[in-house]
Structures are given as structure tokens and as C-alpha cells.
Amino acid sequence: MLKFKSNIALPPPTALVLISIASTQLGSAIAKPIIQELGATTTVLLRVGLGAIALLLLQRPQLKGYTRKDYLLLVMFGLGMAAMNLSFYAAIARIPIGIAVTLEFVGPLAVACANSRQLLDLLWIFLAGVGIFLLAPIQGSRLDPLGVAYALLAAFFWGSYILLSARVGKVFAEISGVALMSAALTAGTLGLLPISILSGGLTRLEPRFLAIGLAVAILSSVIPYTFELEALKKLPVRIFGVLMSLEPAIAALLGFIILQEQLELQSIIAIALVTLASVGASAFEKRRLK
Template sequence: MKRAVWLVLAGIASVQLGATVAKDLFTQVEPTALVWLRLTASAVLLLLIARPRLRGRSRQDWLVVAGFASTLALMNWAFYQSFARLPLGVAVTIELIGPLAVALAGSRRPRDLIWVALAALGVVALGWERADLDPLGVAFALVAGGCWAAYILLSAQTGRRWPGLEGLSVASTGAALLLAPFALASDLAGILKPEVLALGALIGLLSSVIPYSLELVALRTLPAALFGILMSVEPAVAALAALLVLGESLTGLQWLAIACVVAASAGATRYADSTRDRDTELLEHP
């Protein structure tokens, strides 16, 4: 359990660092084109690493990975559209509604709801002082949040049906193919810039290959509800990365909100581990 938690946290740090690099490039290339570069770079790397076996797959295997590919495409596209219009920390905060919904739906104990409520309080407080939010940016963030919820469930199913990184490589390839016509139509000239191509490959590594691979492995043993609560650290990491790389500052209330979501994540993780340990002791010493 602890190893899976650390894998998820490392993935969060990687994806938010990649997001700050991407946002810094929006003056040179359209978000749709950039997210396609990210997905294409990650798909190529994953195919080389995983070398997926396509023969002998069941119809259900293909349906799951197709759903995963569609979710990856829409989630990434909507997220890039959102933080092109909103501060990165705010966009991630709104997007967090999806994982929180998964956590709430999977809760079975009253204490789980306490951690979800604390994380939700932080989400609300983080965006409380932002009265000038772009409505379209908020809408895109909500769409990304819904896709994030679906991603949690589909990633777990893909990991169970496709060994290693095979399912992720196939899904990433499908997502890149789905976005290709829109990306090429939006900014072909921007895509062909050497600097954009190089940084697009770096973003693909940071924002897709590393985090999705770590999460896919973690979700084989980590409950979907706990994964959703762990995602509550995303606003904190996003805000810190945006502050260090982009100079996007936060108010005192927003930092307090970050403390709420971090505390919720830490509490949920600690309680889940202690529950697992106690159950193990009962089995070993009836």
C-alpha cells in the first residue's frame, strides 16, 4: 500500500511540472496542438517500451482500452483549455471535483467522509477569492474533472486486463490519433517549430509517460476511492509549481486551503494503511 501511495505522489509532481512547462509555451503554440504533441510523444515512447501484444485480445479488452483512450484524449484536451484561461492551481482545484466524487462514491466508513469533506473545504477555499474566473475555463475544468473520474476507473480496469504498460501504450496511441486532425488544423506552423517539438517531447515524458505509468502500476493494488482522495494534493503541487516556474502567486486563504487538502490526503492515506495492517494482524492472529 505505501509503495503505491508514493508512486501516485511522484506521478502528481511530474504531471504538474509538465503543466507549467506547457503553459509557458502557450504564447508559441495553441493548447490543442501542444496537448497533441504531448500525447504523441508519450505514445511513441510507450510503444517502444511496452511493445504491446495485440493478438488474442478479447472484445472486452478492446472496449476497455478504447474507453481509456477516449478519456485520455478528452481529459487532456479539456485540461489544457482550462489552464490556458485560468491560473494553474485554480484549474486543478476545479478539476479535482472528479476524483473527489470517486472517493465519495467509494466510501463505506464515516471517517472516509471526514477526509473527503476536508478536501472539499480546501477546494472551495482555494478558489474563493477568484471572482474573475473565465466561465469557459471553468467549464473546461469541470469536463476535465469528469474525465479524471472516468480515468481512475478505466485505468484500473486497463491495468488488470493488459499486462505491464501495454494497455497504456495502446490507449495513448488511440488518444493521439483522436486529437490529430484537430491539432493539425489548429496550429500546424506552431507544431513544426524545433523548440516546440523538443519541449513537446519533454512535456509528454513529464505529463504522460511518467505519471500514467506510475498510476497504472499503483491502481493494481490501490483502491479507487483512496486514489481519488490522494489526488487532493494536486492543487498544492500545481500551485507550488506555478509559483516557482510561472510566478503565479497565491493569497493567505488559498495557502490555508492547500493545507486542508494536504491534511485530508495524509489522513486518508494513514488511516487506510492502519486499517490494512490491523486486518492483516487479525488474519494472522485470530
């Protein structure tokens, strides 16, 4: 596992989370032009596959002694992660990154509200619902309906990823997070490979794509996983959730700066509403998560 030497001054945990978010969305912004040339499947394959190799170099997972059911759970986790990334990349090929991330955030928000019985959660559901309605491809909206559908599919897989990660964490409690992630990414790579071959994306690979794919893998996989694990050692889960809720806004900002993605006022309001709902759901989550 990636270890930080004690003589190296790390940023505070809140900064690590924010760097992780910015790194993830920077990786998405860099990946978007490649999607137009290679397709979403092959681009995700580069991210997941090269990310798996990088994490395996950091730490190889020791997975002996588990049952077939346990291994199947880990494979499902990896395939679900691959499906989540594939749906998201298919979405950002058609709609702005900020909007795609906002719609994708419906997944973790739904899981957070479903696991709580607080009356206040109705407010967060309402705010998120209004935001989604504003982003719906109706009433003359210029958003690609298929892109919106892919983003909502990514939301479903993100919600499933959260539920599966909790189960995987319990079953493989003695395995480090980085080692587990490397195994999951390997499973996802094997699942994506035949789809990429059939789509013909691998035939268009060039050295420059491999270089950019490695950058995307480091930015969107290696840095976020290691930084978030380090931050969670000192940061309450509730605060971590609040910080992660800023992701739609950061994604929209980076999409504007790097890709010049212009957003209508209606979309900006929608992003603000979903972000507020996510912050609220995390900030007021039951104290048991402290």
C-alpha cells in the same frame, strides 16, 4: 517495458512517487506557455503523441486475441485520458496550475468517497466542498469562470479514468502497465489529431515546439507512469494515495517558482482544504486496500 538494472540503486518508493508528482507538474508548467501559442488541443497532442511513441519504444503491447468489446474499452480509456488532459490544459491556460490541479482532484476524491461507506468520509466531502466553494468564481473572485469549468470537467474525466482503468486492468491483466498505457495514448493521439487539424494548431508547429513537446511528454507521461508502477511494487495503495494527494500543493509551489503564479490567501486555504480531504480519504480508506 522500462527495466531498472539491479546494480542501480533506486530511490525509496515514497521518493519515486514524489518525483513522479513533481515531474508531472513540471511538465505542466513547461507546457503552459506553449498552450498560448498552439492552443490546448495541439499541445496535448504533442504530449500524448510523443508520449505514446516513447512508451512504444520501451515496450510494444501484444493485443491479439481479445474481443471487439475489449478493444472498444481500451479505445474509450485512451480517448478519456486525452479528454482529461485536454480539459486540464484548457484550464491552466486560464487559471493558475495549483488551482486547476486542486479542482481536478475532486474527481478521484469523489470516486474514493463513493466507493466507501465510512461516516468519516462526510468530513472529507465537507472539507473538499468548502475548498471548491472558496475557488468558485463568485464574490469578486478574479478566477476565469471558464477556466474553473474546464478544471471541473477534467475532474469528471479523471474520475472516469480511474473507473475505466480498473476495468481495463482486469480485461488486459496479462499486459504490462506501460504497454497498456502506450496503446491508450496511441488511441488518444488518433482522437486528438483531427481536432488539432481543424483548430489550425498543426500549421503553427515549429521545431522548438516539437522539442518542448518531447520534454513535456517525458516529464508528464513517461517518467510518472514508469516511476509509479515501480513504486506500487513495494508501496501499499493506501500510502500511494496519501502521497498523490500532495499533488495540488506541489503544483501550486511549482507554479509559483516557475511561472510566478501568485495565489490569494483564499486560494491557498482552498488548496490546503482539498489536499487535507484527499489525504484523509486515502489515509483512512478501508484496510482492504493495504
